Amino acid sequence: MPKYKKWKGKRSNPFKLWSKWLGLATVILLLLFIGIGILTGAKTTYRIYSDTIQEWTTKLKGSSFIYLFEMENRLYADAHPEGNQLPSFTTLSFQLLTSLTPNDPRSLLGREIPGLYSYNSQIIIAGKGTDFSTLPIESEPPLDVEDKGEKGEVQEKQKEPSDNTLEDKVFIYQTHNTESFYPHLPDKSTAYDGKVNISLVGERLAQSLEEKGIGATVDQTDVASILKENGMKHYQSYEAMRPVVKEALAQNKSLTYFFDLHRDSLPRDKTTITINGKDYGRTIFVIGAENENYEENLKLASEMHKRLEDKYPGLSRGVITKKGSGVDGVYNQDISSNAILIEFGGVYNHLDELYRSADVMAEVFSEYYFEDEKVSAD
Numbered sequence: 001m002p003k004y005k006k007w008k009g010k011r012s013n014p015f016k017l018w019s020k021w022l023g024l025a026t027v028i029l030l031l032l033f034i035g036i037g038i039l040t041g042a043k044t045t046y047r048i049y050s051d052t053i054q055e056w057t058t059k060l061k062g063s064s065f066i067y068l069f070e071m072e073n074r075l076y077a078d079a080h081p082e083g084n085q086l087p088s089f090t091t092l093s094f095q096l097l098t099s100l101t102p103n104d105p106r107s108l109l110g111r112e113i114p115g116l117y118s119y120n121s122q123i124i125i126a127g128k129g130t131d132f133s134t135l136p137i138e139s140e141p142p143l144d145v146e147d148k149g150e151k152g153e154v155q156e157k158q159k160e161p162s163d164n165t166l167e168d169k170v171f172i173y174q175t176h177n178t179e180s181f182y183p184h185l186p187d188k189s190t191a192y193d194g195k196v197n198i199s200l201v202g203e204r205l206a207q208s209l210e211e212k213g214i215g216a217t218v219d220q221t222d223v224a225s226i227l228k229e230n231g232m233k234h235y236q237s238y239e240a241m242r243p244v245v246k247e248a249l250a251q252n253k254s255l256t257y258f259f260d261l262h263r264d265s266l267p268r269d270k271t272t273i274t275i276n277g278k279d280y281g282r283t284i285f286v287i288g289a290e291n292e293n294y295e296e297n298l299k300l301a302s303e304m305h306k307r308l309e310d311k312y313p314g315l316s317r318g319v320i321t322k323k324g325s326g327v328d329g330v331y332n333q334d335i336s337s338n339a340i341l342i343e344f345g346g347v348y349n350h351l352d353e354l355y356r357s358a359d360v361m362a363e364v365f366s367e368y369y370f371e372d373e374k375v376s377a378d
Contacts, residue, residue: 121327122289124298125305127282127318129270135320136284136343137265138176140234166215169369170257171248172202173219175241175332179263183350191265191347194224201344202261204355208362214369215254219244238328245332257369258339260331262286263354264346271346272353273314281345281354283308283361284317288341290329294321296337304340307364315360317343 121135180193199220206216226240227233249255264271264284271282285301287294301319308316323329333339342361345354 122321122323123318124287124321125302125319127284127305127309127316128273128314130284130318134266134270134317136262136286166210166213167254168215168217168252169254170206170209170214170216170259171219171245171252171255172206172216172259172261173221173241173245174198174202174261175223175237176262177220177222178224180347181263181345181351181354182348192224194222196351198261198263198344200351201263201354201358202259205259205261205358205362208359209366212362212366214362214366217248217252217255219248235328238330238332242332242335245335249335256336256338258333258336260339260341262341262343263349264343266346268346268348271349275312275315278356279350279353280312280315280360281349281357282315282317283345283357284343285319286331286341286343287319287321288329288331288333289321289323291331291334293334293337293339297333297339300338301340303368304361304364307368308360311364312360315357 121132123130123132123135174197177199178192178194178197180191180197182188182191184196185191185193199218202218206218209216221241221244223237223240227237230240232240245258263281273280273282285305287298287301291297298319298321305316305319322331331339331341333341344357
């Protein structure tokens with residue numbers, strides 16, 4: 001009979017095993033301390049700061065962060081669009097290193113082709129007909145725009161000023177205050193005017209808000225004149241307007257909401273909608289994604305869109321955010337957590353159409369405002 005030797009496992013030495021793990025832990029701690037020493041002891045030029053990390057992460061597509069959260073908590077799986085797959089580590093690394101987003105040519109072409117600055121826009125909520133080909137267009141006015149102040153004609157009458165002595169809660173202003181409308185300008189060579197412009201829509205919105213019981217004030221700063229006097233460019237309009245908004249808040253602590261009104265340059269069929277036989281100038285909300293109040297401002301804009309869509313379907317074109325080179329990215333919305341930019345209609349709209357939209361905006365905002373006040377009181 002064959003003889004089989006009984007196998008005996010080799011006993012491990014507990015002391016050697018413990019020594020092995022202790023040595024490994026010591027090496028790891030040593031490397032950690034060396035790494036910390038290099039980062040903290042390096043010259044200022046080579047240190048990694050939080051703003052450096054922020055700069056890196058801005059190169060990632062916003063939705064990618066949801067997937068990163070999902071890796072740690074599966075509850076976040078419900079936050080991203082159905083059917084979308086978790087991006088691979090390779091994809092995330094490519095975005096981080098190159099600032100390019102796979103399958104999105106805008107991230108490359110937007111830097112190379114003039115006029116494609118809209119690649120910096122992100123459509124958060126798409127209203128009827130809203131896509132990347134119908135995003136708001138911003139054009140520069142002529143330098144002599146203030147000399148055209150007496151040419152515009154207004155046929156539509158404003159409401160009578162309210163006698164209410166309400167405490168001002170809403171501050172309305174127009175960073176591009178000379179943006180005007182072709183139907184009211186005999187000279188169709190320019191869409192800017194020192195008299196008949198977007199500021200009239202601001203006045204109408206304030207009047208409608210006061211009728212609803214909400215105090216509002218309209219700033220009439222001539223930003224175009226400030227730019228010309230100081231040799232500033234059109235893209236510096238927000239910089240010129242910033243001290244005005246900050247001063248308003250400093251002088252009146254009751255101001256809670258800040259609305260910056262603009263008008264678009266798209267064709268009439270993109271900026272107009274007919275509801276119950278009447279034409280309205282469509283609205284779109286723009287939020288700067290490079291300020292500390294971004295999430296709160298976006299929440300307010302999204303709520304306004306939702307309420308408009310519920311009561312006047314199609315009136316709102318949606319909600320977009322902007323960041324990156326070629327755009328402001330802040331729009332002075334860091335001054336308040338309740339600051340939004342609203343585009344009212346377009347260059348081909350009549351004032352009466354925009355007034356209707358302003359009345360509707362006051363209607364839905366007042367409902368939101370008093371609901372929020374009631375919740376806060378409770």
